[in-house]
Amino acid sequence: MTIFTIDEVKKSFTNGELKEEILKGVNLSLREGELTALVGASGSGKSTLLTIAAGLQPASDGKVIFEGKNMTTMNSEQVRKIRASKFGFVFQFAHLVPFLTVEEQLMLMLDVSESKIRKREQNKEIDKILKLVEMDHRKNAYPSSLSGGEKQRVAIARAIIHKPKVLFADEPTASLDSKRSKDVMLLIRDLTKTLNITTLMVTHDEEMLSFADHIIKMSDGQVLPSLT
């Protein structure tokens, strides 16, 4: 089932006198429980598209339809609510809070996302997610004592603790070596399937494409005809 549609999305930026069109009418749709990889040369517009889809910046034109509703006509509070409750984010670096333990990072996310999980069930839920990402044995650890791959596992746990519908991942393996990158990709793919999340991932790394259900290639602000 399609839960996300990007319809003729355009984005322009004005640099001085010059108006640059970064996205030139992009169309794509994402299906529930599938991992879509967005690839393309540097500057082709991948991150811009991801941030527009995630409601982090507005499109100049076109529609972003999530669960049948057009996010481009919503006010910023409506978009914020969707972002907090329905979307999860993973970036190149884990961006963990240095003075919080692994468990506390997830607790904070439950607060920020205004999760409906009842207080007394939150600890159980955190244990369950930490088990899924194989970090349950480190729940009292601080980020400084974790490896890069472990930090990214915690960042992934944090991105899904509030049960988002969509996971946006911008270069999630770019700071990891090849072995850890594959482990993190396996994890993202497994979570996409087992939790029925819809994942949109930007990557530069060709090796990571074998984990995707679909590959979308961007060039100069446009989506090229489908590769898979």
Ligand SMILES: Nc1ncnc2c1ncn2[C@@H]1O[C@H](COP(=O)(O)OP(=O)(O)OP(=O)(O)O)[C@@H](O)[C@H]1O
């Ligand atoms: N806020 C902004 N103001 C002006 N130009 C911008 C802005 N954001 C992005 N751009 C420009 O839009 C183009 C596309 O950027 P974007 O980050 O989407 O590309 P990308 O495909 O993700 O690149 P990379 O793989 O290098 O991260 C770039 O030329 C960038 O400089």
